[in-house]
Amino acid sequence: MTAFQCILLGFLVVCAISVSFSKNLLNSILIYMSYSLVMSLIWVCLESPDLAITEAAVGAGVTSILFFATLKKIHGIQIEKAKDKLSKTEEVSVNE
Numbered sequence: 001m002t003a004f005q006c007i008l009l010g011f012l013v014v015c016a017i018s019v020s021f022s023k024n025l026l027n028s029i030l031i032y033m034s035y036s037l038v039m040s041l042i043w044v045c046l047e048s049p050d051l052a053i054t055e056a057a058v059g060a061g062v063t064s065i066l067f068f069a070t071l072k073k074i075h076g077i078q079i080e081k082a083k084d085k086l087s088k089t090e091e092v093s094v095n096e
Contacts, residue, residue, distance in 0.1 A: 005045050012038050029067045036060035 015035040022028045036059030043052035 002045075005042065008038055008042050008045070012042070025071055029064060029071065032067070033060045033064045036063070 012035065015031050015038065019028050019031040019035065022031060036055055039059065040052045040055040043049070043055055
């Protein structure tokens with residue numbers, strides 16, 4: 001196993017752990033997309049291009065688009081922005 005593959009596997013583990021600890025749904029989707037892209041690079045290193053193309057198309061492409069559409073449909077992006085604004089105003093009022 002080469003050093004590049006070890007780095008990719010390490011990044012894969014970091015993505016898997018960070019997506020489970022992320023509280024922001026948008027960040028979780030972006031981390032999932034990077035997980036799928038790293039996984040497709042690993043498939044390329046393992047000389048399996050058909051699986052790499054499938055992982056890139058389905059994992060990083062179609063599934064992520066569906067996640068973004070669902071997040072927009074449930075107004076998850078606006079709710080998280082409102083929570084951020086609320087927390088910032090609370091910090092200002094506490095500091096005063």
